[in-house]
Amino acid sequence: MIDTAKRRTGRPFVYSMANDLCVWSRAGVLKQMKCFNAFDCLGCKLDKRVLSDFEKKQGDAKTTDPRPIRMRLMMKQGKCRHMLSGRVSYSLCSYGYNCVKCPYDQMIEDTSYLPNLKTAQCDKTSGFDVARDHYYHYGHTWARVEYGGRVRVGIDDFAYRLLGEQDEIKLPGLGNTVGQNRTQAVIKRSGMEAETLSPVDGKVVAVNQKIVKHAGIANDAPYDDGWLMVIQPSSLHKNLKNLFFGDESLAWIDDEAGRLTSLLRENAGYQMAATGGDAIKDIFGTVPEIGWDRLVEEFLG
Known part of the structure; x- marks a missing residue:
């Protein structure tokens, strides 16, 4: 199993920059x-x-x-x-x-506040998409370091497939501060809520108005049009040490998929299987007896 407290070292990887010289x-x-x-x-x-x-x-x-x-x-x-x-x-x-x-x-x-025009390149593990050059928080949010040191954040493919299409995603307002391991956005579905945790500390300098109006966009493109907000980080180097990156992200998601499979089998008698290489889109909607709160507690907290 991947150690979620693992500390990483090294400089921030800046998304889509061909040159990395000072x-x-x-x-x-x-x-x-x-x-x-x-x-x-x-x-x-x-x-x-x-x-x-x-x-x-x-x-x-x-x-x-x-x-x-x-x-x-x-x-x-x-x-x-x-x-x-x-x-x-x-x-x-x-x-x-x-x-x-x-x-x-x-x-x-x-x-730098605008979304990058390049489509995120993804690898697939256990039926879930994992975007390259993104950092991952154990609560299934991602961080992408962009030019000028700003950080674009969102929720990963695993979480959206886990909870299904939501009715609303509540985002913090411009100028609000967020903290690593503290609530950044709230997913709402049929009267139920799930708090998601921020991958970094900092101030919100932009929010995705598309998501505010049409939350379902995030399910279809969690790493592109489905981004949530842009943060001006206050402790970037320190925060990144606590996140998964590269091969360790793939290994972590593979572990999470294994935990999910065991949970569904032992508590609901359901055997999860990937369809055409992808995990099913709405795991909670398919197996509601597992319980919304149980899934949120196990994987988003």
């Missing part, structure tokens, strides 16, 4: 090294240290130059930091590397 490496300022802060450059401790060290050296050398420090370091390249990161194919800086006040930079940041 911007300062691409600019030739630092040696080759990978980004460890999900391309949230302006919130990165290393970025601040690079600028601070350069400013100190310039001060020691009694050099006076009114141009911004980032501009003096990157002016040989002339490339926008979003080009250096690989976010855009081509863009030269036209704002003196004053990223905070740059309208183009703001436009790029704003697009």
